Amino acid sequence: xAQVTQNPRYLITVTGKKLTVTxxxxxxxxxxxxxxxxxxxxxxxxxxxxxxxVTDKGDVPEGYKVSRKEKRNFPLILESPSPNQxxxxxxxxxxxxxxxxxxxxxxxxxxxVL
Amino acid sequence: LAKTTQPISMDSxxxxxxxxxxxxxxxxxxxxxxxxxxxxxxxxxxxIQGYKTKVTNEVAxxxxxxxxxxxxLSLPRVSLSDTAVYYCLVGVRLTGGGNxxxxxxxxxxxVEL
Numbered sequence: 001x002a003q004v005t006q007n008p009r010y011l012i013t014v015t016g017k018k019l020t021v022t023x024x025x026x027x028x029x030x031x032x033x034x035x036x037x038x039x040x041x042x043x044x045x046x047x048x049x050x051x052x053x054v055t056d057k058g059d060v061p062e063g064y065k066v067s068r069k070e071k072r073n074f075p076l077i078l079e080s081p082s083p084n085q086x087x088x089x090x091x092x093x094x095x096x097x098x099x100x101x102x103x104x105x106x107x108x109x110x111x112x113v114l
Numbered sequence: 115l116a117k118t119t120q121p122i123s124m125d126s127x128x129x130x131x132x133x134x135x136x137x138x139x140x141x142x143x144x145x146x147x148x149x150x151x152x153x154x155x156x157x158x159x160x161x162i163q164g165y166k167t168k169v170t171n172e173v174a175x176x177x178x179x180x181x182x183x184x185x186x187l188s189l190p191r192v193s194l195s196d197t198a199v200y201y202c203l204v205g206v207r208l209t210g211g212g213n214x215x216x217x218x219x220x221x222x223x224x225v226e227l
Contacts, residue, residue, distance in 0.1 A: 004157075035217075042201070043158065043217035059216070090157045101148040101205050101215060105157025 002027045004106035006091050012112045013081055021076045021109050023091030031094040032074040033058065033103070034066065036087040043090065049074055081113040118202045123222040132189045134221050136202030139183050147178060147185045150201040152220070158201060162187070189223075197225045 004025045013019055025032065033048035035058075045058030049068040063085055065077040074093075078085060088110050092103040119137040126132045138147065146165050150158040162169055164176040164185070175188040189196055199220040 040219065042219045045215070088155075092157070101146055101163050101203065102160040103158075103215065105159070108155060108157055110155075 002104070004091055004093055004104050006089075006106040006109050008109060009107060010110050012114065014114050015082055016080050019078050019081060019111075021078075021089060021091075021111070023074045023076065023106060024072050025074075025091075025093040025104070026072065027093060027095060027104065028071065029093035029095045029104075030071065031103075032068070033092050033094075034064070034074070034076050035090045035092065036060065036085075037090065037108075038087050046076070046089075081111075083113050085111065086113045087111060118204055118218050120200075120202050120218065120221045122219070123224070125224050125226065126192055127226055128193050129191050132192050132196070132223060132225075134187045134189075134200055134202075134223070135184055136187070137184045138202070138204045141182050141204050145204045147176065147182075148203045148205060148215070149174070149176065149187045150203065150217070152199045152201065158217070161200075192223075192225045194225050194227070196223060198223060 007022045030051045034046040035043040037043045044060045046060055046064050047058050047066040049055045052068050052071050055066050055068055068074055088108050090108050091106040094103045146163055148163040149161045151161050152158040162174050162176045164178050166178050169176045177186040199222050201217050201220040203215050205215045
């Protein structure tokens with residue numbers, strides 16, 4: 001089944017403790033991205049990657065890092081999480097088909113930073 | 115990127131047709147109009163995309179007037195399971211294949227019996 005997976009789905013952590021949220025897609029998509037969703041603010045793009053070893057900032061990249069060493073994986077790294085990073089995070093990928101605005105989203109990771 | 119404006123919420127009843135209009139006055143020549151659906155605690159799901167006139171698929175229709183400054187998502191005969199947030203996006207493929215989509219706060223559609 002074609003899908004985007006994220007792990008963990010839920011995470012509670014404390015300020016300053018480094019964490020990584022993994023994202024993997026099995027559709028051989030070149031493009032992947034990370035979003036965070038907060039009440040009243042909609043989804044905001046954090047980082048995106050057009051291909052292996054190619055990443056770029058989205059609208060809210062501060063406090064986050066990403067890497068793209070393999071085509072299928074695009075982990076989101078929080079080196080020193082803070083409470084304002086408490087949010088619902090989505091990973092997405094997109095292929096090169098006709099609907100190039102069609103992104104496939106993962107199930108989400110709900111992060112709480114205490 | 116072109117800014118979009120859509121109603122915050124809409125209510126409907128099962129079996130009715132629902133039309134959600136999105137305004138995008140500053141749409142650029144290369145921009146496509148895309149709609150997503152999101153259920154609570156799930157990732158958004160692509161519904162439909164169009165450039166001009168009318169596009170129809172098994173889920174919805176998208177009407178785009180000639181000036182492209184607005185678009186209307188039409189959901190025929192909605193059911194309770196169509197209760198969700200609907201996002202209108204205007205985006206373009208960036209040079210090199212990148213893609214920057216900006217989601218607004220969307221339209222919360224509530225369908226009742």
